[in-house]
Amino acid sequence: MAGAASALFLLDIKGRVLIWRDYRGDVSAIQAERFFTKFIEKEGDPQSQNPVVFDNGVTYMFIQHNNVYLMAASRQNCNAASILLFLHRVADVFKHYFEELEEESLRDNFVVVYELLDEIMDFGFPQFTEAKILSEFIKTDAYRMEVTQRPPMAVTNAVSWRSEGIRYKKNEVFLDVVESVNILVNSNGQIVRSDVVGALKMRTYLSGMPECKLGLNDRVLLEAQGRSTKGKAIDLDDIKFHQCVRLAxxxxxxxxxxxPPDGSFDLMTYRLSTQVKPLIWVEAQIERHSRSRIEIMVKARSQFKERSYFPLQHRNKC
Structure with missing residues (x-):
């Protein structure tokens, strides 16, 4: 990642700093708080919706989760997209530890928060954002165990998202494809835009360091192999992989x-921009009877394929 973050801030809904960690010593908490307080006062301004703002030589990047803002500041020309992704990972780590990421949970667990901030970033560069690995050496009081003489091997290994020595009596892998259909329809009932947003969710219970391979009916691959793509291939857009995938x-x-990591994780997310048939078609008719009375009739009908129906058993009462 080009450039590094100077500091990481956790702020309340009014822009006041709750907890912060200085990594490079070139951005102060007072400076960041003064900027962010002015920034959230311009909530009606369209520019206030931008997650990346440059002010007085400092680039501020932030996300909001419940009543807490997570903000990173940098004086270097850093990769803003990588920092924003890192902030989302930090939010996931906090939710793993505290169940809910909110102002009260941060105040009640500020010691653990400081420990996490020391481990997830080093001199402004992201380090470890896998909650399961962090929980092996940063523990809450309820799960605190004896102090180990050395850090977990996963911290220094190339595979930082999986611990060594995992053993199961039975090796199992579960793969779920979860897709949601987004459709925009105009007033004439014509489809203006449609896409499918999907995710491959995995649950792995495998021993050791397993090597997994997965193939898709991707149009790019089939065309490269000289195979026919009629009705068999798909165009995947906006693909995002888990860090365990070998991109090369x-x-x-x-x-x-x-x-794979041990347990549940999202292997990849993607988007399909092809035209899709709505699974449920909704028609609405509006009839105005007077200034104070409107009648709206909504009809919904399913358009599932016949093979997708699941027949229910009928029970006859005597």
Whole structure:
């Protein structure tokens, strides 16, 4: 990642600093708080919706979660997209520890928060954002165990998202494809825009350091192999992989090769921009009877394929 973050701030809904960690010593908390307080006062201004703002030589990047803002500040020309992704990972880590990320949970667990801020970033560069690995050596009081003589091996290994020595009596892998259909329809009932947003969710219970491979009916791969793509291939857009996926291997032969984390995780997310048939079609008719009375009739009908129906058993009462 080009450039580094100077400091990381956790602010309340009014822009006041709750907790912060200085990594490079070139941005002060007072400076950041003064800027952010002015910034949130311009809530009606369209520019206030931008998650990246440059002010007085400092770039501020932030996200909001419940009543808490997570903000990173940098005086260097850093990769803003990487920092924003890092902030979302930090929010996931806090939710793993405190269940809910909000102002009260941060105040009640400020000691653990400072420990996490020391580990997830080093001199402004992101380090470890896997909550399961962090929980091996940063523990809350309820789960505190004896002090280990050395950090977990996963911290220094190339595979930082998986611990060594995992053993199961039975090796199992569960893969779920979860897709949501987004459709925009105009007043004439014509589809203006449609897309499908999907995610491959995995649950892995495997021993050791397993090597997993997954193939897709990707149009790019089938065309490269000289195979027909009629009705068999899909165009994947906006693909985002988990950090365990070997990107070079995917670029070469479109094979998803990875050593999975233990437990549940999102292997990849994607978007399909092809025209799709709505699963449920909704029609609305509005009839105005007077200034104070409107009648709205809504009809919904399913458009599932016949093979997608699941027949219910009928129970006859005597």
């Amino acid at each position: 291997r995917f670029e070469n032969d479109r094979t998803i090769s990875f050593i």
